[in-house]
Amino acid sequence: MKGERTRQSILERAVDLASLEGLSGLTIGRLAEELGMSKSGLFAHFGSKEELQLATIDMARERFIDNAFKPALKAERGYPRLMAIARAWLSYVKRDVFPGGCFFAAASFEFDGRPGPIRDAIAKMMDNWIESIEKSVRMAQEEGHIDPDIEPEQLAFEINAIFFGANFSYQLRDDKKSLDRALQAIEARLESVRLVERPRRRRAG
Amino acid sequence: MKGERTRQSILERAVDLASLEGLSGLTIGRLAEELGMSKSGLFAHFGSKEELQLATIDMARERFIDNAFKPALKAERGYPRLMAIARAWLSYVKRDVFPGGCFFAAASFEFDGRPGPIRDAIAKMMDNWIESIEKSVRMAQEEGHIDPDIEPEQLAFEINAIFFGANFSYQLRDDKKSLDRALQAIEARLESVRLVERPRRRRAG
DNA sequence: GCTGGAAACGAACGTTCGTGCTATTCTGCA
DNA sequence: TGCAGAATAGCACGAACGTTCGTTTCCAGC
Numbered sequence: 126m127k128g129e130r131t132r133q134s135i136l137e138r139a140v141d142l143a144s145l146e147g148l149s150g151l152t153i154g155r156l157a158e159e160l161g162m163s164k165s166g167l168f169a170h171f172g173s174k175e176e177l178q179l180a181t182i183d184m185a186r187e188r189f190i191d192n193a194f195k196p197a198l199k200a201e202r203g204y205p206r207l208m209a210i211a212r213a214w215l216s217y218v219k220r221d222v223f224p225g226g227c228f229f230a231a232a233s234f235e236f237d238g239r240p241g242p243i244r245d246a247i248a249k250m251m252d253n254w255i256e257s258i259e260k261s262v263r264m265a266q267e268e269g270h271i272d273p274d275i276e277p278e279q280l281a282f283e284i285n286a287i288f289f290g291a292n293f294s295y296q297l298r299d300d301k302k303s304l305d306r307a308l309q310a311i312e313a314r315l316e317s318v319r320l321v322e323r324p325r326r327r328r329a330g
Numbered sequence: 331m332k333g334e335r336t337r338q339s340i341l342e343r344a345v346d347l348a349s350l351e352g353l354s355g356l357t358i359g360r361l362a363e364e365l366g367m368s369k370s371g372l373f374a375h376f377g378s379k380e381e382l383q384l385a386t387i388d389m390a391r392e393r394f395i396d397n398a399f400k401p402a403l404k405a406e407r408g409y410p411r412l413m414a415i416a417r418a419w420l421s422y423v424k425r426d427v428f429p430g431g432c433f434f435a436a437a438s439f440e441f442d443g444r445p446g447p448i449r450d451a452i453a454k455m456m457d458n459w460i461e462s463i464e465k466s467v468r469m470a471q472e473e474g475h476i477d478p479d480i481e482p483e484q485l486a487f488e489i490n491a492i493f494f495g496a497n498f499s500y501q502l503r504d505d506k507k508s509l510d511r512a513l514q515a516i517e518a519r520l521e522s523v524r525l526v527e528r529p530r531r532r533r534a535g
Numbered sequence: 536g537c538t539g540g541a542a543a544c545g546a547a548c549g550t551t552c553g554t555g556c557t558a559t560t561c562t563g564c565a
Numbered sequence: 566t567g568c569a570g571a572a573t574a575g576c577a578c579g580a581a582c583g584t585t586c587g588t589t590t591c592c593a594g595c
Contacts, residue, residue, distance in 0.1 A: 127562070127572070145443045150354060153553065165555085166573040174553060225443035230498075234439040237501035238350045238430035248502055255503075282511045286495020290487060293435075293494060296442035297453055298460075306487045317522065332592085333542060358583065370585085371543040379583060 132170045135160060136184040139177065143185070144225035147235050148178050148243065175242065182246045185228040189250075193217035194257065203268035204319065206261050207284075211311045214288050215304045218295055226296040229254070230289050255281050272318040280318070287311055337375045340365060341389040344382065348390070349430035352440050353383050353448065380447065387451045390433040394455075398422035399462065408473035409524065411466050412489075416516045419493050420509045423500055431501040434459070435494050460486050477523040485523070492516055 138160055143151040153174065157167045171177040193214050200209035218227060225231060233251055236244040258281035266273045287307045294303030343365055348356040358379065362372045376382040398419050405414030423432060430436060438456055441449040463486035470476045492512045499508030 131572080147352070147354065147440060149352065152551085154551070163574050164553085165575075168554070169573075172554095226439075231439045231442075233498055233502045234431075234436045235352060237436075237498070244502075251498075251502060278507075279511055279514065282495060282499060282508065283492065283515045286492045286498075286512075286515070287488065289494040289498060290491020293438055293442070293456075293491075294487060297438045297449075297456060302483075303487065306484055307491075309484065310488045310491070336542080357581085359581065368544050369583085370545075373584070374542075 132180075133184075135167060135170060136180055139181040140185045140188060140228065141224050143178075143181050144223035144228050144231065146225075148181065148232055149235065151178065151181065153177065178243055179246055182232070182243070182250065185223070185232075186250050188222060189217075189227075189229060192220070192222040194254075202261070203265045204270035204315065207265055207271075207315055208312065210258065210261060211284065211308060215291060215307055218292055219304055227288070227292045230292045255285055258284055269320060271315065271320060275318050280314075283314060284311055333375070337385075338389075340372060340375060341385055344386040345390045345393060345433065346429050348383075348386050349428035349433050349436065351430075353386065353437055354440065356383065356386065358382065383448055384451055387437070387448070387455065390428070390437075391455050393427060394422075394432075394434060397425070397427045399459075407466070408470045409475035409520065412470055412476075412520055413517065415463065415466060416489065416513060420496060420512055423497055424509055432493070432497045435497045460490055463489055474525060476520065476525060480523050485519070488519060489516055 135156070139151060139156055142156060142159070146152075153168055154164055157164045160167065171180060194210070196216075197206060197209040197213040200206040229247065229250060232247045236247050259277040262271070262275070262277035262280045265271045266275070266277070287310050291303045291307035294300040294306070340361070344356060344361055347361060347364070351357075358373055359369055362369045365372065376385060399415070401421075402411060402414040402418040405411040434452065434455060437452045441452050464482040467476070467480070467482035467485050471478045471480070471482070492515050496508045496512035499505040499511070
């Protein structure tokens with residue numbers, strides 16, 4: 126069907142626009158104008174503004190996973206993958222995968238105080254993301270690469286916080302050093318919990 | 331003048347509303363309705379929507395300084411003040427000084443991709459805020475409390491990032507542990523650069 | 536008590552918002 | 566090639582937006 130193709134290209138543009146103007150600033154009229162199509166024609170693909178917003182989040186999620194997460198999975202589990210996650214995320218910001226910076230960082234702060242399906246969708250996405258980091262931390266512990274007494278939730282919290290801080294400095298303060306600062310911070314933090322001697326066997330315990 | 335009093339109360343409400351709905355979501359009609367006054371009467375105090383937004387940022391800045399920064403200045407300079415800054419900021423979030431979480435964290439992510447006077451005002455506020463942290467780091471170095479080889483910009487970057495991460499987890503993920511996690515992260519980081527032996531004299535060098 | 540200026544009001548402006556209808560055009564299959 | 570159904574356009578709607586205008590209310594100084 127041609128409709129599906131159109132729908133996809135609408136959403137690609139919607140993601141870019143929402144990344145710059147916010148999910149609330151995403152407007153059907155503006156979006157239709159940019160795509161050179163009618164409001165009603167575009168609208169028919171979604172049925173409501175909220176559906177469009179939810180579909181946009183979904184599309185953004187795919188782009189995020191492909192560009193910020195999946196590349197890190199090529200690194201071997203454990204310490205190397207944790208560092209790969211950091212590098213992949215910072216690279217994803219540097220490459221302007223979203224024109225307005227990390228889509229979900231912005232969306233998180235935009236909707237954290239507005240209950241409803243949109244907030245829920247963003248929260249679910251972020252929960253999964255944080256859990257992915259926690260999982261990588263646990264694997265690094267199982268591999269014997271880092272201190273098993275570290276709480277994975279704590280370390281994941283800190284890593285994610287550095288990501289947000291980097292995005293902030295990079296986007297608002299035009300601080301080009303911020304991505305390097307972030308990498309340095311994460312590397313130092315991981316180094317502080319690294320185990321060098323006597324690595325455990327895989328899946329020990 | 332009565333006008334000034336009215337203006338102040340308009341702005342107090344505007345700050346709360348913008349904290350929840352965003353600075354763009356701040357609407358003259360809605361604001362007037364909540365205050366039980368007419369749109370035109372309210373509008374006359376500012377002259378334009380943008381002026382209202384800028385005045386709102388200014389009012390939010392005052393509230394931020396009073397609640398998140400000034401309390402920390404009571405602590406003695408050096409290491410204690412750095413920890414006080416962390417505690418004051420986290421307390422400011424916990425006390426819901428802004429109903430939607432940190433006003434400037436949200437505003438930063440909302441306007442980082444939209445050039446203009448509003449973005450400029452937010453960026454200036456955040457520049458000052460980061461500089462305040464950097465200054466406190468430098469003082470702690472002058473006091474001989476922490477490693478003088480640490481880049482103040484790097485440490486300030488990390489501290490601010492943890493703040494953002496805490497606000498995110500607290501507001502979007504309803505993670506009540508996040509404020510404790512943030513304090514733990516900052517404390518551990520500061521501890522890692524702390525000097526215990528041979529504190530230098532005040533304003534040495 | 537009167538008056539002048541500040542403050543607030545109500546109504547309306549033109550624009551844009553999301554959302555419905557109805558008609559037309561396009562497209563993939565028989 | 567023709568036809569069914571999908572896809573898109575055109576048009577209109579009510580509501581909300583920021584803004585302007587002329588008027589009314591309020592209060593301080595004479």
